[in-house]
Amino acid sequence: MGLPDTSPVPKKDSMGMDYIPVYADEASDDAGTVRVSPARMQTLGVRTATVARGTLDAVLRASGRVEIDERAQVVVAPRFEGWIERLHVSAVGDVVRRGQPLLTAWSPALQSAGEEVRIAERLVTASAADPEARAAAARLAEAARARLASLQVAGQAAPRQTLHAPADGIVLERMATQGARFMAGEALFRIADLSRVWVIADVFERDLGRVQVGDRVAVSVDALPGQRLEGRIGYVYPTLDAGTRSTPVRIELDNRAGQLRPGMFATVDFAPGAARERLLLPASALIEDGERQVVLRALGEGRFQPQPVRIGERGREQVEVLDGIAEGDRVVVSANFLIDSESQLRAALAGMGDAPPQDYPSHDTRGVFEEAFDGGVSLSHDAIPALGWPEMTMDFSLAEPALVEGLAPGTPIRFSFEDRGPGEYVVTRIERVEGEHAGH
Known part of the structure; x- marks a missing residue:
């Protein structure tokens, strides 16, 4: 949260927070690979498992x-x-x-339909002597019975x-x-x-x-x-x-x-479908963030490396691995998110370290050393026309804490500083001016 700083011994910052320890045996072999000491592995509860072939519980x-x-x-x-x-x-x-x-x-509709059937049947009987009248009466009776049947009463007239x-x-x-x-x-x-x-x-x-x-x-x-x-x-x-x-x-x-x-x-x-052997990975070993699927391979001697994988079917406790890892490899199944986060951080820092240094505007002036504090220094300086600054006392960041070693408050100095952005002025060189007194 404060200015960048390192220390060869344990210390606290200005807010009373402990500095994060970094050990020599935890240095990464390459970008993304993490080395963890046995003591830290025990503290984090790191556990590993072997990638093996088996039948997936794919219910x-x-x-x-x-x-x-x-x-x-x-x-x-x-x-x-x-x-x-x-x-x-x-x-x-x-x-x-x-x-x-x-x-x-x-x-009443059934009653009416029933009456029509009965009347038509009587007409058929009454017109027996006239063939044409009998045929017409028969057609009328058939139509009446069809209407009654359409009402789904099984021919009943009641x-x-x-x-x-x-x-x-x-x-x-x-x-x-x-x-x-x-x-x-x-x-x-x-x-x-x-x-x-x-x-x-x-x-x-x-x-x-x-x-x-x-x-x-x-x-x-x-x-x-x-x-x-x-x-x-x-x-x-x-x-x-x-x-x-x-x-x-x-x-x-x-x-x-x-x-x-x-x-x-x-x-x-x-x-599940037909049982078949496939390469299986514990589900807890898989790390997914929406953009990637990775596991942490245990390389031995406390070294771990993120490995992208391609996943197939999923079971209750295992997942199928299609590509990216081989049978017999060991992967982290516990505390893998913590190690993966540190791996990404170190890879990012390594990438930043490979970037070419940036040139910042530099200014030289004379002044007086007032005091030093964690990561910075308070200096009085002459007017600096290039920046439109009058004579004043202000705080600067230090490129290296060793720049102020041996300086006592009130010591006349000549120093250089870089303008690295709004409000960020970093002292890169300090020389003691002999033969002058405070208040030059």
Whole structure:
């Protein structure tokens, strides 16, 4: 936080903070390589592991939700209007069987259609002597029966009809109310068969290549702790959610026991593909910052070097290495972020050291040494026309602390300093002026 300074012995700065120790055996062999003493390795808790070949635990896990099988839903919506005289099933959640009565309704439209059929049939009988009249009456009767059939009353002419459940299932919605009127096409019941259900899992874009229709999966829900239900992938949807970068995957499960209820949250484990050996790296050894993927190779004798790598599939505790490191190499798995930070710092400092020195404007003047402090010195000096400075006393930085060794306050001097930027004036040379006294 203060001016740049080094010391051959431990010391504190002007704010009372300890200087950071740098040891000779920690010098880097080249830019980015770090040498750490055994004592510091023990203090930091540095641990290493060997890169080896093995089978990746690449089970893919995703979150999902239990939903109704859309193919097992039916709606009871009569094609005629009428009034509900009696409800045989009146509660949501009731279990119904195919053919079970749901409601009894009376409809004037059915009464009218029935009368048309009966009148047309009598006309057919009455016109038996006239072939042309009989044919016309037969056509009229056929049209009346077709109209009655279009109302889906199975040819019955009675105005009072009982509607039955078209399939086994559970009543999910009941819109029918006893005594209420309903219109043609109005949905009165929604029934679903829950003996099979779907689990819709959201698989991230990067993992889509690992799921295929027909693959086996294991599903677990909070309501059934310790149980894993087996299912298969029935469909991978062709769309991607741009917000979550995920695609829905449909798993079909047997639910004849009725344990799974629509709306439950589920955890889906997709089985890995064919097991094969690959080069594996502990997941804790990988350092990622959005721009690079590196590991720290242990070179022996406390030396560590950052090594860029290319990563393949990821498991729970290991990742696949495609390039950048070899089998048998040792990598850091603990305290690697601290060592990597120091490596980047030293590489940056090494790059700065290779930069050509910069030329700064230099000025020579005479003055009096007042006092020295950590990293700087207070000097009184003559006027400096080039900078528009009058005679005054001011603080300067020191290029080297040795410049003021042996100087006592009040000693006349001749010195040079460089102008290295706004407010940064660094003394580079000091000479004692013999035969002069303070206050020159």
